[in-house]
Amino acid sequence: MSPTNRTVVVTGIGATTPLGGxxxxxxxxxxxxxxxVRPLEQEWAADQAVRIAAQIAVExxxxxxxxxxxxxxxxxxxxxxxxxxxxxxAGFTDKAGEDPSVDPDRLGTVIASGIGGxxxxxxxxxxxKEKGVRRVSPHTVPMLMPNGPxxxxxLAVGARAGVHTPVSAxxxxxxxxxxxxxxxxxxxxxxxxxxxTEAAIHPLPIAAFGNMMAMSKNNDDPEGASRPYDVARDxxxxxxxxxxxxxxxxxxxxARGARVYAExxxxxxxxxxxxxxxxxxxxxxxxxxxxNLLDSTDLDPAEIMHVNAHATSTPAGDVAELKALRKxxxxxxxxxxVSATKSMTGHLLGGAGGVESVAAVxxxxxxxxxxxxxxxxLDPEAEAAADIVRGEPRKLPVEGRIAALNDSFxxxxxxxxxxxxxx
Numbered sequence: 001m002s003p004t005n006r007t008v009v010v011t012g013i014g015a016t017t018p019l020g021g022x023x024x025x026x027x028x029x030x031x032x033x034x035x036x037v038r039p040l041e042q043e044w045a046a047d048q049a050v051r052i053a054a055q056i057a058v059e060x061x062x063x064x065x066x067x068x069x070x071x072x073x074x075x076x077x078x079x080x081x082x083x084x085x086x087x088x089x090a091g092f093t094d095k096a097g098e099d100p101s102v103d104p105d106r107l108g109t110v111i112a113s114g115i116g117g118x119x120x121x122x123x124x125x126x127x128x129k130e131k132g133v134r135r136v137s138p139h140t141v142p143m144l145m146p147n148g149p150x151x152x153x154x155l156a157v158g159a160r161a162g163v164h165t166p167v168s169a170x171x172x173x174x175x176x177x178x179x180x181x182x183x184x185x186x187x188x189x190x191x192x193x194x195x196x197t198e199a200a201i202h203p204l205p206i207a208a209f210g211n212m213m214a215m216s217k218n219n220d221d222p223e224g225a226s227r228p229y230d231v232a233r234d235x236x237x238x239x240x241x242x243x244x245x246x247x248x249x250x251x252x253x254x255a256r257g258a259r260v261y262a263e264x265x266x267x268x269x270x271x272x273x274x275x276x277x278x279x280x281x282x283x284x285x286x287x288x289x290x291x292n293l294l295d296s297t298d299l300d301p302a303e304i305m306h307v308n309a310h311a312t313s314t315p316a317g318d319v320a321e322l323k324a325l326r327k328x329x330x331x332x333x334x335x336x337x338v339s340a341t342k343s344m345t346g347h348l349l350g351g352a353g354g355v356e357s358v359a360a361v362x363x364x365x366x367x368x369x370x371x372x373x374x375x376x377x378l379d380p381e382a383e384a385a386a387d388i389v390r391g392e393p394r395k396l397p398v399e400g401r402i403a404a405l406n407d408s409f410x411x412x413x414x415x416x417x418x419x420x421x422x423x
Contacts, residue, residue: 239346
């Protein structure tokens with residue numbers, strides 16, 4: 001195989017989410033159908049129209065030493081925790097250069113965030129107003145930079161092939177993984193640490209999302225508030241956390257005897273050119289992304305057995321995605337086991353594509369699709385378009401090579417579809 005068309009594989013996974021402080025506990029929570037959504041207990045939440053969110057299960061302060069944590073925005077803390085787990089899971093014992101199995105000049109990071117260090121920015125502005133110029137932290141700028149999480153992960157692993165941060169709203173994490181696949185496929189790197197992170201549970205983002213009628217106001221039933229495909233769905237629930245994968249060229253992974261979870265087949269990207277917030281109602285942009293994926297890879301539609309859907313629990317977006325899948329794949333879509341894991345994790349914005357890629361990879365590795373919870377009255381349009389996994393996990397075929405898609409879409413009309421396949 002030419003060096004510009006190399007096979008890319010997943011050798012490490014890491015996560016910190018509302019369901020658990022690592023990938024294993026997050027996966028267990030997904031299979032158990034456990035919701036991570038809780039009431040907000042902070043004093044500022046009392047005046048909000050939305051008083052629920054999916055907050056992280058394990059606080060970063062329990063994992064990261066306090067002196068280091070004080071120099072990192074919460075989004076960077078999440079990214080570092082998930083990346084270190086993925087790095088160790090891939091079998092690396094130290095940073096590049098000190099670990100002889102990876103060359104720092106052939107190692108990159110691509111960690112995305114849809115909003116970046118928003119809590120640092122807003123909190124330090126409060127400090128400026130209330131306590132004056134001299135009390136503003138000197139670490140503020142590197143903490144609030146959207147590239148801060150990727151840069152800090154790059155420093156932790158010793159990456160010198162490139163440190164990147166795509167920003168495409170809720171598609172950011174998936175676009176990061178797609179970019180990482182291309183870095184390896186085109187020969188820029190042998191190993192890339194990639195994923196997404198977000199930490200935006202703060203009064204201003206919650207007030208803003210709430211006022212634009214994007215979020216669920218089902219404050220009386222937090223665990224049931226995120227309900228993709230249900231006829232009563234009324235918006236997403238904000239979540240926080242990070243999901244990270246270690247990608248390698250197949251040759252590099254084989255040379256060091258690495259365990260391989262799945263092949264990272266490729267990506268399809270498009271834009272709606274429709275509206276800054278609303279999805280194109282017929283899913284045309286999503287269809288183009290799906291078709292781009294098929295046109296740019298050797299993925300056989302008959303291999304696809306699972307879709308981790310974007311499905312945020314908004315009235316328009318959930319159905320548009322299913323229409324696009326049906327339009328591109330036709331009757332092949334009949335055998336897609338569709339899971340909407342945001343029903344449990346909430347919507348992690350720029351971190352969603354990272355966490356949901358981890359879930360899609362584990363679904364293939366264990367041949368088991370997680371359920372979608374809170375679907376008490378399935379939308380007839382959704383029922384006609386797709387096979388939604390509900391109630392219990394769904395066993396995937398145990399024989400032969402199978403594939404899974406991870407769909408991610410964002411404000412601005414960004415569409416990213418990733419494909420993974422068993423090896």
